[in-house]
Amino acid sequence: MxxxxxxxxxxxxxxxxxxxxxxxxxxxxxxxxxxxxxxxxxxxxxxxxxxxxxxxxxxxxxxxxxxxxxxxxxxxxxxxxxxxxxGLGPLEDLLGDAEVEDILINGFNNVFVSRRGVLKRETLRFSDNQHLLRIVRRILAPLGRRLDESTPMVDARLPDGGRLNVVIEPLAVDGPMVSIRKFRQDPLKPADMVALGSFDENIYRLLDCAVRARCNILVSGGTSSGKTSLLNALAFFVPENERVVTVEDTAELSLNHPHVVRLESRQGGFDGSGMVSIRDLIRNSLRMRPDRVVVGEVRGPEVMDMLQAMNTGHDGSMATIHANSARECLYRIEMLAGFAGFAGSEDSLRRQIAGALDFIVQIGRLSNGKRRLLSVTEITGMADNMIAIQELYRHETHTAPDGTESDRWVSLGILPHSPKLLKYRDELRPRVEVPEEPAPAPASNGFWGRSR
Missing domain, CATH: 1.10.246 (Serum Albumin; Chain A, Domain 1)
Known part of the structure; x- marks a missing residue:
């Protein structure tokens, strides 16, 4: 025919x-x-x-x-x-696209994709909600996870290290809600982040010295700001003869280090049995002879165990936390400690925080989608019953006469105070210069403010 x-x-x-x-x-x-x-x-x-x-x-x-x-x-x-x-139907090409960072599906005909920090609506779609659910269940089947009315919300780690979150009816009103976070198979090195404009050479050297000196570092930032990528990059500075134990809710870190032990929490069954929390894992990690403990994200009562680990001989530990500034980060730690049932005084808690942390590295995503290190702040101790901090570097956007924008990182002209960095002061001193026109310092009358 x-x-x-x-x-x-x-x-x-x-x-x-x-x-x-x-x-x-x-x-x-x-x-x-x-x-x-x-x-x-x-x-x-x-x-x-x-x-x-x-x-x-x-x-x-x-x-x-x-x-x-x-x-x-x-x-x-x-x-x-x-x-x-x-395969995985309409998702297959997106999952194979190296530039895709996030896939967000709000029902079968609303698909949004983030590339290089910019979120846009995709033209692809599923036939209907049942088609979308078939594909999602195909992803979940090898992972041993179920998705139905009795378990309408699932969070899972994909074989390639990505993260999948699904919410269906009756919790999702407008059809299945699917969120997929992809991670690079080749973690960015610190030099790569400098080349991409995430921070400059001076900050590179400071972070290198801080990690080698076994300073405790907290990476702070908002959602999708690049916290995990920065934490991965910091691991490149860890000496090869050290044992690193990572603790995560969903394993996302991919540390390029020869001696890494990866621990992942486990959700409980219908009756809560079998659950292993982040807090349980941090406590157990201390019995595994770690040189450093790296916590993927601190967002609950495990903050107390992390602080105790940092205060009891596990220097050089690192973690990430959701916060929009260094000051807010400290406030959030206090709040989480309160939720954990901390029974001591406010002063003793602040002293424990000040004794545990050395640096807060703030990272953020700009309006143009670019991820930039926004500030490096040092914890210097206590002053007037408050945690004393000093900002060492601050990100600024410079606008040229022709309207083009460029990034720069302003040194506040302060050498790190930490005794751990004493032997690196000569290496760091040439990189600390007072700018000709210093940017105004943040208001010092905040909760953790201090005059310089």
Whole structure:
């Protein structure tokens, strides 16, 4: 039978048309009926064999029914159906795109993707909510996780280290809500971050010295600001002869270090049995002879165990925390300690915090999507019953006469106070210069303010 071919008026956007969805759905039904005829044999086929089978069957289906689409559109449908049968459908290309950082799906026809810190709506879509759920359950199946009305919210780690969060009805009102966070397979090195403009050479040297001197560092920032990437980068400064234990809720860190022990918390069953919390893991990590403990994110009662670890011989430990400034970071630690049931006085808690932490490194995402280190702040002790801090470096955006913007990091002209860095002072001194026009210091009348 001769084949009827008509070129679509808008072939370049064929995949976004309803006609594409209709033809793909009909061809999919045809494939399912053919697979049913094959029975168990199909389940043993390789991806290559499935691809060849789909190409032949779709071509045959289109030709016999004289569907008015061109050759390129036939290939589009065949490719999509191969991914549907042997892969992850519309998600497959996004998961394979190295530039994609986040995939956010609000129901089957609302897909948003973040690339290089910029969030945009994607043209791809799923056929319906059931199609989206099939793909999500296909991802969850090898992980041993279930998703149904009795378990409508799932958080899981993907095999490549990414993170998947799914919420469905009755909790999600407008259809399945899917969030996928991807992580680089090759963690950024500190030199890479300098090349990308995340911070400058002076801050690079300070962080290098601080890590080698076993200073305790807290990386603070908002959501998707680059905290994990910076923590990964700091690990490159850790000497190779040290044992590092990482503790995370969902394993995201990928430290480039020869001696790393990775621990991940575990959710409990329906009755809460079997749960292993971050706090449990931090306590256990101290029995594993760590030189350093790295906590992926501090957001609960585990803050007390982290502080105790830093105060009891595990210098050089690091963690991340959600906060928008160094001062807010300290406030958040106090708040979390209160939630943990800290029974001591306010003064004793602040002294414990001041004794544990050496530096707070603030990172953020600018309005243009770029991630930048915003400040490096040192904890210098106590003053007037408050935690005393001093800012060493601060990020500023410089606007040229032609309107172009550039980043710069202003030194406040202060050498680090920490005794741990005494032997590095000569190395750091040339990099600490008072700017010709110093930026105004933050108001010192805040909760942790202090005059310089």
């Amino acid at each position: 001769s084949r009827m071919v008509e070129f679509a008026d808008d072939g370049a956007n064929f995949a976004q048309t309803q006609r594409y969805q209709d033809v793909k759905a009909a061809a999919h039904e045809h494939l399912l009926s053919r697979i049913e005829e094959l029975g168990a044999e199909f389940g043993r086929w390789s991806r290559t064999a499935i691809n060849k089978f789909v190409d032949l069957e779709v071509d045959s289906y289109i030709r016999l029914r004289r569907v008015p689409i061109n050759e390129g559109e036939v290939r589009q449908i065949a490719s999509a159906l191969t991914k549907e049968l042997a």
